[in-house]
Amino acid sequence: MVSVDVCLLFFFMVFLDGHSKVSCNCNSSSSQDQSGKIYHLVNDTKNWTDAKSYCMNNYKDLAIIYDQRDWGEALAAVRSSANEVWIGLHNETQWMWSNGENATFFHWEPSYENKSGYDCVSSFSGKWRSDNCLLKQSYMCQIVTNTSGIMKKTFVYKNMSTMWDGAYNACTNISGDLAVITTMDEQNMFINTAPNNTSVWIGLRRNIWRWSSGKLPKCIPGDDPNNRKSCIKIKDKIYLTPDNCSTSSMFLCYSVTTNGTAQFTNSNVNATVPPPTSSTFKGTHSYNLTFINQTKNWTEALQYCWKNHKTLVHIVNDTVQDYVVQMLQNEVYPNGVWIGLERNMMFMCAPWLWTGGPYVHFSNWSSTFPVDPISQFCGKIIGNKTNWLDAYCGEELPFICQSKKIKQLLISIATTY
Known part of the structure; x- marks a missing residue:
């Protein structure tokens, strides 16, 4: 696993219902957000510096991503590519x-x-x-x-x-x-x-991370202790990873328009997966909770829930907490069960969120929380009272999916495990 000092975990809100595709022309695919940015995936490979020059000459700059809407649109633009893609986040080594x-x-x-x-x-x-x-x-x-x-x-x-x-x-x-x-x-x-x-x-x-525009992220991420991997890519369509700036990769530019209307072509993708061992609890018309008795790391569990349900469970009040307790009363889970809690790995000041972006207002944290605030950024439940606890995201645990229809889906950007 890449050191957490340089691993980047952002929470990106995507306004989708199902899976999204974006229209493409012969050279790039584009996605436009409602604040007026249009992201352009350039199907050519350059190092980070040359990619930035190309973007400045042909668009505005390498992609700068300031908020959750930006992240959703940027990811929509790269979804058609299986390649690694430069964005405009890089480490400045000079004063x-x-x-x-x-x-x-x-x-x-x-x-x-x-x-x-x-x-x-x-x-x-x-x-x-x-x-x-x-x-x-x-x-x-x-x-x-x-x-x-x-x-x-x-x-x-x-x-x-x-x-x-x-x-x-x-x-x-x-x-x-x-x-x-x-x-x-x-x-x-x-x-x-x-x-x-x-x-x-x-x-x-x-030695500070900075967008290509010169603007700093709101919180200051850690530095690369080896000072070699100083530029950031989107990898595997959802991961952020640091790399040597001299590496050649595809890249994401952005331009600005005064007419910011987002346009998507939606298509539903039916995933083929082996049927899991699961138990379903239908306690309310709003939630359809399913315990998946397969062990996966947190990111894999989230992706499974996306494909087969909607997302990892959000325990937003006492009622949902009680449903989860009832669901698990006859299950065995000695190391815990994943839920939809996560925290930004890049920023130590980041709050805990539910997948999809809602802040955590109701909580049921264990008395031992937090176990390791430096390196544990995902949430699980433990014990008969299903208290919440921070956990290493690479741990393999069973998990609970929920099938509530949500239009605001989180895309979680994590490091590889």
Whole structure:
């Protein structure tokens, strides 16, 4: 399994009922989302840099994917291909500002520029230090205003301790950014705002995942410890995987239109699978729950439920929880049973979700939860009371499918096991 520091798990909402196909022309297949992006699968192979140049010359750029709708449309565009496909997420190894600007001005404290493994920057008494991104320190935001065409930058000190990515998110949440210092005048303004003898995060970082547009993901993913696989592909139509940027692959571009109407051609695909050993519990007109007494990893279980039912079970309230307890009372499952709980592997700040995107409001977590928040991103139920627990997604367990009709299906992007 690829290290979880570089494994990427996103939750992609696809507005489908069944399986979707997209129309194709001779060179590419396209999918358009309702916010105006159109994704184009280019049936040619290039390295990541050349693919980006091709997209910029012929479309807008390599695919940038900011939200669940984007993910659904991007995946619809690549569904017709069995090949690996570049997208616009890559790792920047050089010092860059969090707003996407290249760093040309520096104010390092001597010997603090290139400390190995220290990829974020703080300022201490006006001098910059490369620091461990996981340290909790205060931070400096910047707010940029435009008054009658005159741009004004204001630094705002925040006396709250957080890691670098927490500081970045806090500043962007107030429509700002972490402090970007590009001239000596700005450095002096920063010094006049920051307290003395205090470490303060600024917006400079290296070895960071970034979209080809320069924008950072909302949460900051981990870095490739070998610093070799620095560009991201869609693999097997649903997986995201890092690879060497010099590898030649097909790629996904995007363009922008002001007329954002999504168009799909739907077709139903009937999967042929051996009949499982299962028990079905029909306790309500809304849910048709089926216990599948076959052992699969979480991703395989989800794919099985897609093909034969609708999805892994969502336990959204006490009623469904009670149904699950009754269903399993005569079953033997010593290591647990998969349910439709998952968490974003790429981002440590990601919440638990049900497949399809709903947040977890009702919960029945075990007293031992979480077992391993660093490397366990899928949910199972255990014990006679069917408490919930986080689990390693590659574990092989029986599972429960539900056959409720849902138009919002999750496509889960996971690493290979």
